[in-house]
Each structure stands twice: as structure tokens, then as C-alpha cells.
Amino acid sequence: MSVHLRPEEIEAESFRLIDEEVGPHSWGAAQWPIVRRVIHTSADFEYARSMFISGDAVRRGVAALRAGRGIVADTTMALAGMSKPRLQRYGNPIACFVSDPEVAREAKEQGITRSILALRKGAAKPQNGIFVIGNAPTALFELLRLVREEGFRPELVVGLPVGFVGAAESKEELLRTGEEYGIPFITSRGRKGGSNVAAAVINALLILAEES
Numbered sequence: 001m002s003v004h005l006r007p008e009e010i011e012a013e014s015f016r017l018i019d020e021e022v023g024p025h026s027w028g029a030a031q032w033p034i035v036r037r038v039i040h041t042s043a044d045f046e047y048a049r050s051m052f053i054s055g056d057a058v059r060r061g062v063a064a065l066r067a068g069r070g071i072v073a074d075t076t077m078a079l080a081g082m083s084k085p086r087l088q089r090y091g092n093p094i095a096c097f098v099s100d101p102e103v104a105r106e107a108k109e110q111g112i113t114r115s116i117l118a119l120r121k122g123a124a125k126p127q128n129g130i131f132v133i134g135n136a137p138t139a140l141f142e143l144l145r146l147v148r149e150e151g152f153r154p155e156l157v158v159g160l161p162v163g164f165v166g167a168a169e170s171k172e173e174l175l176r177t178g179e180e181y182g183i184p185f186i187t188s189r190g191r192k193g194g195s196n197v198a199a200a201v202i203n204a205l206l207i208l209a210e211e212s
Helices: 007-022 032-042 057-066 076-080 084-090 101-110 114-123 137-150 167-181 195-211
Strands: 051-053 070-073 128-133 156-159 185-188
Touching: 007 032, 032 051, 032 195, 057 128, 057 156, 057 185, 057 195, 070 076, 070 114, 070 195, 076 195, 084 195, 101 114, 114 128, 114 137, 128 137, 128 195, 137 156, 137 167, 156 167, 156 195, 167 185
Parallel strands: 070 128, 128 156, 156 185
Antiparallel strands: 051 185
């Protein structure tokens, strides 16, 4: 490989190699750019089989981004991975409350994780419609509880927590709850995920928003 390739040339060649290695697949034209970018970010081809995108997730996610809806993430790493120039185009505010001193204090007092209270704080703000979870299963479980018990209706859930305790289970719960309550969601089955992968999904949607 030439060391003089421009970043956009490297990306284009990476996508070509991904397309070649994956070969024929059943992903739709609007869904494949998301799955491909996740593979590009992780170098993990298993996502070609394990990703799950609900029927209207792309359309509603793009619409929410273009409407300038706020994005709440469970980690600052997820926020860091999102394209700021593209977010600025639509004026999407971004937030992560897990390091908020009030959240930390209340979590200690109540004996629950900061991720749960950070999620509640994000959900309480009307401007927030997109929830990106790439690390904490407890945040995803709490979001789904709000959907079932308190009538909360996010415009998109990117649920990709990673790990051995609760990650796979929380994503299976997202599959069930999302379909039952009509919540648009993007996830994968199994233990894999991560803040970088969750951010890649948002970046893919932002590119689709520009192209649509």
C-alpha cells in the first residue's frame, strides 16, 4: 500500500475490500452503509451477520438528525467518535451525564450505577431524541424500562453495549421491547459492541442524512 494515499482514498479502498470479503448479502441499500462502517471501525466481519436494524430505524434516525434532535451517549468516548462537523450542520446537541457530579452523588446515595441515573437525566430533557449506548448494559436496561413503564418514546436507540455481564441480554431485551413498542433501534446480537462501534453508526446515519 502506498503511504501517500489520502484519507478518503484509504477509506474507499477499505470499503472496497469489505464489500469484496462480505460478498452477497441481504442488507438493504440504506442499511448496508451502516453495517459496512461498523465493520470498517472494528475490522470485525461478524457484524455482517450479527447486526440488527429495525424496519424504520434508518429513516427515523436520519429524520431525527436532520431535525437537530439531541444525542445522549453513555460514554464520552462515544461522543468523541462522532463527526462534529456533520453534527454542527444540523445543530445536534450532544451530551453524556455519567461524570456529572450530581449524578455521581445520587448514584452513591441510591446504590445504583451512574449510567442508570445519567440515562434518566438525558431522557428528562425534551430536546433529546437519540440515545447511543456502547458500553453500559444498565443504561440500556433503564432506557427500556422507561419505554415500558413511563411511556418514554426515543426517536432512535443505538444499543451496542459490550461485555460479558448483561451486554448480550440487554440487546435481546432491546429487540423485544423495540419491536413491541415500535421504537426504532440499531443493535447487534451477542457480546460485541463498544463506544467506537456505536459512534460509527451515528456517523453512517449522518452521511446518509447528507446524501438524502
